[in-house]
Amino acid sequence: MRIFIVEDDLILADGLKNSLMQSGYAVDLATTGADADNILTYQTFDLVLLDLGLPKLSGFEVLKRLRSRGSKTPVLILTANNDLDDRVKGLDLGADDYLSKPFILAELEARVRALIRRGQAGGSALITVGKLQLDTANHAATYDDQGLNLSARELAVLEILMQKAGKVVNKEQMLEKLCNFDEDISDNALEVYLHRLRKKLDYGDINIRTIRGLGYMLENNV
Ligand code: CA
Numbered sequence: 001m002r003i004f005i006v007e008d009d010l011i012l013a014d015g016l017k018n019s020l021m022q023s024g025y026a027v028d029l030a031t032t033g034a035d036a037d038n039i040l041t042y043q044t045f046d047l048v049l050l051d052l053g054l055p056k057l058s059g060f061e062v063l064k065r066l067r068s069r070g071s072k073t074p075v076l077i078l079t080a081n082n083d084l085d086d087r088v089k090g091l092d093l094g095a096d097d098y099l100s101k102p103f104i105l106a107e108l109e110a111r112v113r114a115l116i117r118r119g120q121a122g123g124s125a126l127i128t129v130g131k132l133q134l135d136t137a138n139h140a141a142t143y144d145d146q147g148l149n150l151s152a153r154e155l156a157v158l159e160i161l162m163q164k165a166g167k168v169v170n171k172e173q174m175l176e177k178l179c180n181f182d183e184d185i186s187d188n189a190l191e192v193y194l195h196r197l198r199k200k201l202d203y204g205d206i207n208i209r210t211i212r213g214l215g216y217m218l219e220n221n222v
Contacts, residue, residue, distance in 0.1 A: 001116055001156070002026045002177055004045040006036040006062065007078065008054050012101075016049065019105055020112070024139055024152040026180040033057025040066050044176070046116050048075045049108075050095070052086060060093060067094040074115040078103075113137055129165045130220035132206050134158060148200055153178070157193045161208065161218040170215035 003020055007013040008031045017027045028045075030036040034056035040048070048066070052059035063075055077090040077098040087098050096115055099108060113136060117125065125137035131144040139155055141148045150158065160169060160177055171187060178185050194216060198208050207219045 001046045001159070002028070002044075002180065003112065004036070004039070004043070004048045005029045006031075006033070006048065006054065006059065007051040008032065009051070016105075016108070020109070022152075023109060024156050025112075026156075026178055026183075028180045031055075033059060033062045036062050037065055040071070041069065045073055046119060046177070047112060048073055049078060049112075050075055051078045051080075052090065053080055060089060063090065063093045063095060072119075074119045076108075076111060076115055110137075127159065127162045129162050129218060130205055130222050131203070132162070132201070132220070134162050143201065143203060143206070150197070150200060154193055154197050154200070157190070158197055161216060165218045165220065168211050168215045168217045173215070 003025045005013055005016055005027060007016065007029070010031065013029055013031065017029055020027045028039070030039055033054040036050075036054070037057055040062070050059045050063060054062070059077065066073065066075070074096045075094065077087070077095045079086050079090070079098055079100050082100045090098055096118070097111055099111060113125065117136070125135060127134045127136065132141065134141045134155070136159060139152065141150055141155060141158060156178055157174065160174055171190065174190060175185055175187075178190070194208060201208070205220060205222045207221055209217045209219055211217055
């Protein structure tokens with residue numbers, strides 16, 4: 001899952017980026033409204049964390065332009081104060097939620113998860129495919145109620161496959177969801193994650209199928 005942080009307070013921005021990356025998200029950062037607007041015209045994210053007071057272009061204007069391009073990407077506004085007018089204006093312009101600074105990191109992460117879930121089809125923190133279950137809130141997977149020992153990256157790959165279980169996910173889609181600007185995951189690395197996942201999910205009924213030239217598909221053969 002890819003998150004875009006737009007925040008000109010570098011200390012806050014770096015702190016957010018690090019903690020969200022530790023939770024397994026791919027995170028990119030812009031520190032001016034103009035940069036954010038530019039990046040949002042050609043990159044797709046699962047969630048945008050948007051500060052309102054930004055240099056060059058205000059957060060309101062970034063949001064307005066994003067929605068005018070027809071984007072439905074969930075946007076969580078970070079407001080500097082508890083200003084009711086700002087909140088109302090942000091929500092009217094198409095923000096999905098807001099959080100007033102200073103905020104508690106745990107609350108921000110809970111709202112991030114909720115918005116990403118809402119943006120995806122399901123709406124629940126639990127994704128289930130046969131006996132395989134992934135708890136996206138707690139970053140843990142189980143098979144037949146037995147815990148699986150998966151790395152953050154393996155969990156991220158598994159989440160993408162489980163959300164589209166029974167459908168083909170192509171490599172480009174997977175890499176786009178896994179990578180951020182600073183860190184590219186190579187095709188080879190993705191194949192290593194898939195190889196490890198296959199080994200750890202070697203139960204017979206769960207199968208990660210390679211569809212030559214198209215991508216990968218998670219199947220439940222029960
Ligand atoms: Ca600011």
